[in-house]
Amino acid sequence: MRHYDPFDYQTQEDPHPVYAWMREHAPVYRNDERDFWALARHADVHAALRDPVRFSNRNGISLEPELWGPQASRTSLFLAMDPPEHGAYRGPVASAFTARRVAALEPRVRELARARLARLRDEPSFDFAADFAAALPNDVLCELLGFPQEEWDAVRADTDLLNHHLDGSDGRSPQSAQAALRLAARFATLVRALRRRPGDDLTSTMLRAQVAGGALTDAQAVAFLFVMIGAGNESTGKTLSNAWYRGWRQPEVQRAGLGGRAAPWVAETLRHDSSSQMVARVLTEETEIHGVRLPAGARMAILPASANRDARVFSDPDVFDLDRDTRRMISFGHGPHHCLGAALARLEMTVALEEIGALVSGYEIDMAAARRAHSPHQRGFVSLPCTVTLR
Template sequence: MPHYDPFDFKVQEDPHPVYAWMREHAPVYRNEERDFWALSRHADVHAALREPHLFSNSHGISLEPELWGPQAKKTSLFLSMDPPEHGLYRGLVASAFTPRRMAALEPRIRELARARLERLWDEPTFDFCADYAAALPNDVLCEMLGFPADEWDAVRADTDLLNHHVDGSDGRSPDSAMAALRLASRFVVLVTSLRRRPGDDLTSAMIAAEVGGARLTDAQIVAFLFVMIGAGNESTGKTLGNAWYHGWLRPDVQRAGLDGRADDWAAETLRYDSSSQMVARVLTEDTVMHGVRMPKGARIALLPASANRDRRVFPDPDTFDLDRETKRMISFGHGPHHCLGAALARLEMRIALEEIGALISSYEIDLANARRSHSPHQCGFTSLPCVVTPRT
């Protein structure tokens, strides 16, 4: 019987065979050692995301002991809140992420993408993930949050370390803990600076905002910055890397994607191999699903990446198909916690693939020197060295 453990490096590198077994044989899966249940079918994950009164965010969205519990909102702010409190805090920045606002950002995102691709004019080799896919979303978000440009790469380097674990451990690695401390210190400096001299950025907007007639504390704003940097950088960058990898495996996808179907390439990657794997919830009452009783207070892992390969919703789900209808995928979640930055992520992915497609006609990946990330939450690559063929 396959064993699902989100902290096992082998599972992290390719979780889909385990997910497939779970969907068919154990749609309510129990991991006794880690003390959690997992839901893997589309209908179950979709329903749970819509029912915060039953599947609550009050203990956080991560199974790591240091991030789980009623104190989780101290480090993840509105991600660890249920309605109506959740809406009060999320609403402070929601207007900055509307599709209309995101569309207005397109010219600037293209500028940032082209700046990251300048080296391709002189060098046929580069690391798609480290030099481009991870850098572009970070550049965009750091600018939106008010970080000075000379700090952007340092922010990304520490963000990349945030979720590192030792194989099999549910605690963060020492490198991860140090990265979190460095980021916290950097965030405090930013907040202090913007309190003195506000700018036209999201952090300044949070500093000026009020909830229930009270301003947010520095600790709350730092928690907000961790949410934005962690969620906004890692997911988009790693999903872009997954798109690049699957384009390399499938020459027809690569050709079509580089020649104008960037949007379809991105959308099917989000369904087929989204970086976002798991979010946790806590049950507020005894619940029976598929004949299995889960008790009040149980920890539940919801697996949207598994749900996106459910044959009950997506015909031939293990085929990467650029012509597929992807509207029912739940890579960005659903319900009140639907990803705030979904429109931005889609825009960044499309622009990133369009801009590199304008420069190159094909590429090869040096898989022997590629490196996968190791996180219970994100599946993807930290390094994808490749050789590109420029357009003539």
């Protein structure tokens, strides 16, 4: 029997053997020690995400004790709400992430990507994860949210620490707790500045909005910024680093990806090795799945990264195939909580790989010096030193 614990470093290093065992032998998995159930198969993950009535967000989306419970909306805002309240708080910024609005951002995303790469152009060796993959989505999002440019790197540095956990711990590490405090102070300063002098950024849009009969409080605005920065930066940067790693493992993927097939490289990475591993829900009524009776109030871990390798949906799921139809992947969720920034994340990753492919014809990774992130939610690299061959 395999043991699934999202807070265990060994699981985080490579969860896929555990996921494969769960899909076949324990599709409704029970962890007694941490008091949760987990759903590993594609059909069950898909159904749960589309059913906010039974699989509620009201206690948040994280199993960590400090983030779980009826107070979760104080730190997670609309991520810890169910419809219709969820839509009321998400609605004011949703229009900024439509396909048309995101497509209009492409020239600026390319400009920011080239600015990051310009610093690396004369460096045959650099850290792909830290210097580029994590930096670009942070630059894009900080600009959209109205942060002064001189603060962007500081925001990214603390965001990288935000989800860090010590091995086996379901609490924040000291580094994570300190980073959260610094970010909260920075976010509060931005909110106060934009209340005095609003701009055309997303934070100002949210501050102007009338939600549930009134404007957001400062605390709610800070929670909004945590949601946007945490979700937008972490998942995109980590998935980009996973794509780069896969290109190193499979030279044919590297050649094709750098040679013009950036979009399928992104799509198959999202399926094969998405950064987003797990989201939590609370069950609102007694439910039976695969013959297992789940009580009302049960804590549920929903595993989209496992679902994306379910052989019932994807043939040879452990094979990375640039020609695969990835339309049924669940990397961005489903239902009312489908990722708000999905189109932007795809654009950022595709542009990033296109722009570095225009400069680089090949690369090697120093895996002895690489470091994975340690988070129950995000899988990817915080450091990926590489040496490149310029075109």
